[in-house]
Amino acid sequence: MQSFTEENYLKIIYHLSVISNPVQTNAIAERIQTKAASVTDMIKKLSEKELVNYVKYQGVTLTEKGKLTAINIVRRHRLWEVFLVEKLNFKWDQVHEVAEELEHIKSILLVERLDEFLEFPKVDPHGDPIPDQYGNFADLSFLKLSKLKTNEKGTITGVSEHSSPFLKHLEKLGLTLGKRIEVSEIIDFDGSVELLIEDRKINISKEVAKHILISK
């Protein structure tokens, strides 16, 4: 059984692994709002418990055991987010901090019953996939355009916002279903995205990119 703090480290390492593997001490320190020295201490502890592979000065990777634990935390976090939005009428921007606490409640029965109560949701309110109890993610054939990295390509397969003004905006830009796009640049300053579509270059805000669903 892991402590609250250990679980937090595992979760952060899991998320950072997607971006770069192995994960650096400083990256963890920044995300967890602590000092690099503290991270080193905790990593040693997690390494002794065989939850991470640790080589001095080389950063960490999760072991199978650590990864499974991390995915389970992510599962709990996202299920609670669904609960908060769908049952308690939270706004999507209000759920994160609360889910951050709820995710650490251990009862297996609680999580399975919650999953059932929510009718086995496959994605959380932000469109992120919810793994099952064995750590498997449903193979969602789409992901948000905002999750693509520079030079990645994809086909527009849906939207997650159905308001008329939004759809009209996409139409004007030529961003309609079935169109093939490539991310040519992500602007650091505001997170906006430069796209290549039919040899034209267009720019869309981060907000818009979040609501466009892509399959590769």
Add this chain to the structure above:
Amino acid sequence: MQSFTEENYLKIIYHLSVISNPVQTNAIAERIQTKAASVTDMIKKLSEKELVNYVKYQGVTLTEKGKLTAINIVRRHRLWEVFLVEKLNFKWDQVHEVAEELEHIKSILLVERLDEFLEFPKVDPHGDPIPDQYGNFADLSFLKLSKLKTNEKGTITGVSEHSSPFLKHLEKLGLTLGKRIEVSEIIDFDGSVELLIEDRKINISKEVAKHILISK
């Protein structure tokens, strides 16, 4: 803002206050599964924060501030118990440990929305009253017979178990609505209760006593 541990102490002190006031160090130690020395340490800390009144060797009482905090924890605990039983189909005997964790999640919005979602329940699955956000308990005109102390009297005003075998059992014993009873003795060994009813003496199990509702 209090820590998880501080909250637990306040909650336990609150519950023990009902039985004896001020509350003794040893009583807290036993309930919280720790040593008397640790309790003394924590009490000093709570006293500095003006959550309890503490006089050396005399035990503790809650201050207004401490009492309000404690009642709020009780509120959260009982609301979560209702949620677990009514929405997630937990059995009444499965809820306590989980609610023990859930009660420490701080978000005020969460608790108010949960209350609303559950349609403002007045009692938890065990019949214990749920205070409102200001710490006021609905003046329930009944309480469980099992909560009466020796020599206390009351009138039977309801039951919290409606199965046919149970009701037949009560009828046979003469324990019907409107009857006046007095607790003559509580047997330590099994928690069973000896009652005086219409000058007869009868004995009922703790289980049965729990499901009989009384008004004084």
Add this chain to the structure above:
DNA sequence: ATTATTTTTTAGATTTGTCTAAATTAAAAA
């Protein structure tokens, strides 16, 4: 290839909540 810079680690201290063992106070018994 050396030097400079950044990143990471070590060493030692701090805080929170706990513990044991000994000392103190209060309560009960003689």
Add this chain to the structure above:
DNA sequence: TTTTTAATTTAGACAAATCTAAAAAATAAT
């Protein structure tokens, strides 16, 4: 009232998770 017993507190230590400051290693720059 004195003695015995029980409850409580103090003193000092410990584990978890953190910190600062200094040392060591890796990376980047010249």
